Amino acid sequence: MFFPLGVRDFLDRAELVYGDRIAVIDELDQPAASWGSLTYREMARRARAQAAGLDALGVPAGGRVAIVSHNSARLLTSFFGVSAWGRVLVPVNFRLAPAEVGYIVEHSGADVVLLDPELDALRDTVTARHVFTLGADDDVVFGSTAEPRAWAGDESATATLNYTSGTTARPKGVQLTHRNLWLNATVFGLHTTVTDDDVLLHTLPMFHANGWGMPYIVTGLGGRHIVLRKVDGTEILRRIAEHGVTLMCAAPAVVNAALDAAATWDGEVPGRDRVRIVVAGAPPPTRTIERVRAELGWEFLQIYGLTETAPLLTVNRMRAEWAGHDPHEQARLLGRAGTPALGVRLGLAADGEVLARSNHNLDGYWNNPEETARVQEGGWFHTGDGGTLDDGYLTIADRKKDVIISGGENVSSIEVEDALSSHPAVREAAVIGIPDDTWGELVTALVVTDGSPVTPEDLIEHCRRHLAGYKCPKQVRFLDALPRTATGKVQKYRLREPFWQGRDRKVN
Template sequence: MEKSWLKSYDARVPHEINPDSYASIVDILEQAVSTYADSVSYINLGKSITFKELDQQSKQFAAYLQHSGLKKGDAVAIMMPNLLQYPVALFGVLRAGMVVVNVNPQYTARELKHQLNDADAKAIVIVENFACTLSEVIVDTPVKTVMLTQIGDMLGFPKKWLTNLVVKHVKKMVPSFSLPSAIHFMDALKEGASKSYERPTLTGDDIAFLQYTGGTTGVSKGAMLSHRNMVANLEQASAILNTVTVPNKELVVTALPLYHIFALQANCLLFLKLGCANLLITNPRDMPAFVSELGKYPFTVLTGVNTLFNGLLNTPSFAELDFSKVKFSLGGGMAVQRSVAERWYKLTGHVLLEGYGLTECSPIVSVNPPQLEQYNGSIGLPLPSTNIRLVDDDGVDVAPGEAGEMLVKGPQVMVGYLNRPEATEEIMQDGWLATGDIARCDEDGYFYIVDRKKDMILVSGFNVFPNEIEEVAAMHDHIVEVAAVGIPHEASGEVVKLYAVRREDSLSEQDVIEHCRKHLTGYKVPKKVEFRDELPKSNVGKILRRELREEK
């Protein structure tokens, strides 16, 4: 289709970017730590580190990895919430020429085992709070090197000691575990300081991240995101945001976890490139504490998902903050609700921008321009060097103004799924990635999501795929068959509802929910269970989830 959106671009935004402007993310890091050495890079729990400190510590960690039996291209998992250790570990892995595997700390043992095995992860950096999960499965994974850290490790004395004491012994947030061969993360940094670091030769074709996402058929898959993919998306996003941001002058609030591709790219990497500070929020669910933290800093950018913005609006002390320095707020990961956007504008005086992306697209595909004067319900304009087609069920382009499945092409589109050529071929044809989302485009080139073709459920910005939920539920002895669908929810956008046929009438809704909770991360656990005598099926016996979704 014609790139009608280009006419709506700000005059300062180029139509195309150079995805090869940097050979790798490491090039971007090295430029940033050199240019902005004495400026603050990351802040967490009252402690900050400069770009120079980030440079030193990540290089030490890279040296440790290189001398610990790992080689270029090996996968290293990182499993922790937003802490100062995260960017140090992240950039250390990349500087060693290795591949980052981001892991949700809330994963159950089953989920963690699958991801570590699928990625062939040789090492993991993990916060002690979740080490018990790893200890359950490590013998059945390829992981040989374990690096443990505690929440307060980078906070300096005496705060480090006090924080770790409270977390472990007062709040008892560290279940017992056994990982006898593990090394402490801080000891790894010290050891790395005495080792030589050899900068690897990296090209755009080298894989930077294995970012896991679900699938409509089967288990979670690793999207292979190359250095070129990530660099391209950084250049694309920078082209839009450079119209409002000032290098070395912004402070972005990072409340979404860095293991989520949105926060990883839009916060961690983008504002590193700009030489700006990231305020890392470890536990954004504690809204009063989150708001208190916001009150300490003159933040200029805030990113999040709809549930986060809604939570802030419903926290009384949030209204007392100073929003005079704010440049823009950006919502992604799930649809921004109009009611939330309107309340946000009324309180802060700033439009809540909405963007759209996919893990498979590194992740940003489109975004509303920062100059937007009011919420418009769209997912914005495609980024520079991004093309979008809307097609019908036969793959034919729809007429202007009509809705069709959105296909995306651009340098940010993934290399493919790790070791899953058939799944890759299913979603990618001739460079076009099928998003599974149904959209329309208006005459000014703004895109609007109107429906979801996939069965994927979106809970607070996280993908939940029915097959995984159904597989776990079906493990229960008293369940005959099941179907999982998403139903609307005011706070999280959607929640999981399970339809089940049971063998025993004594089986209760709570029994099923408790069973699922043992094997699934919290946001995947069904919130409602409805028992049926039978489930709707096609003439070949396939359960028809769509019929269940469409029931009134």
């Protein structure tokens, strides 16, 4: 018998088995009225109401619904209310500049846009037929009393369209199918041992690769979701203590925020011997891993993946075989990207690029068949990252594509260079990532001017008018010329060398 895999499976099981259990505790301090505590039965009811509301608006199966929101119970519910009845959810990074959001909405062809109240000004930027504000327009978005129109289900249908920065100036729409999301979430849940006793604190933005799949698997297994709207180290510790949090996913910058908060925490740090934290976005230093395990007493897990792989490719978790090693050596071993997750195959190209095959890999890039063919050449997904494989363990050693990872967010160097070059005083610009203990990498601009008087602060402010804040250079340095090859290509490796001297890995 064949039965299609679909994201609705997770919601249906939660409602059937755990209907009276608290599903989610919403952020209380937010501009929209908080939903407070919802049971899984109520969450499922609101998801059906959302689907019925989209029926009433005439949004067909396959229609795109964009949502630009901080973490919230409304966003969590939308992962099901949109996709489970055949539409395509487009979760948009709320940190993007208005022009960037406008491009994504237009490029995706979204019929509906749902906006966080803090982002209501985006109404002037987006082009969708229907634009609603979460909270203020809940009667339309989540208020229907009709039953949603049935959808037969198709595991090969696109469920989400996630836009990611790449090596081109424009973000690409990653098509992830119901099959991609179902298998990623289930395999992720197996490797991180999610159970119905788990309490997940959403320290990871839910828009980011669909919260890495945790909104689905924690729901399907009856765990509890704790919404954190904005990351703050002290607030993370407080909620761990208040709600009995057992599980978090985060970029290294969030780990550093928790460590900083723990230094001034009154009493024992909450979650010791209970919390496990899953880290990705950039390999953290060995010392950071040691501190998480010693100072916080949390279990440290590392994964590696990309939005294009839904994202899970590798997992690194403490093994019994390492019990005899000292804590520093254990942390060093945990600093590798990890071994292939169940169902994943890894390989290396001749130039060291990491290649992957899995059931999680993207179906394609939206309206971009040329780039789709390029990254899937030879039946492998080409990650653009360089690495090594030793005894089954992947270590990321260099980034083959010019994407800077700062605070867990991808920044296209070409996109930043384009913004810098629009300033009249800039003749040439090259953007690189340099190592930083807090953010992993700092976006750094190396600029050649036309001689006009201009300061680093002028150029950073100029970028802020064109880009999201996290993409803007944190440093600007002036050069007389950029090093180039005989064919005119900028030699970025020469620009990086002074900053990365003495380091084995060219990512941080």
